[in-house]
Amino acid sequence: MKCPRCNEPMNPRSVTCKSCGARILRKSDKMAKKMTVNRWISMAAGGVLIIIALVLAYSGAYLFGGIALGVGAVLILIGKMLG
Numbered sequence: 030m031k032c033p034r035c036n037e038p039m040n041p042r043s044v045t046c047k048s049c050g051a052r053i054l055r056k057s058d059k060m061a062k063k064m065t066v067n068r069w070i071s072m073a074a075g076g077v078l079i080i081i082a083l084v085l086a087y088s089g090a091y092l093f094g095g096i097a098l099g100v101g102a103v104l105i106l107i108g109k110m111l112g
């Protein structure tokens with residue numbers, strides 16, 4: 030196994046490269062990281078939609094406000110399930 034950053038041979042079981050100190054992400058780590066990012070995006074999008082819903086409701090667009098609120102709540106629920 031070679032380090033992806035400096036291309037020096039390294040111990041496949043070590044987490045960091047001895048030559049350059051790069052942290053090597055294993056496949057499971059990458060998956061976990063991706064899940065965390067997805068969760069974060071989902072929660073953030075849900076939060077933004079709820080803010081939009083409040084703005085829409087405030088300006089009298091209750092139908093669109095309700096839809097945005099529903100979608101936002103679902104996104105936050107998905108985010109919670111991912112985590």
Ligand SMILES: [Zn+2]
Nearest residue numbers: 032035046049
């Ligand atoms: Zn390295």
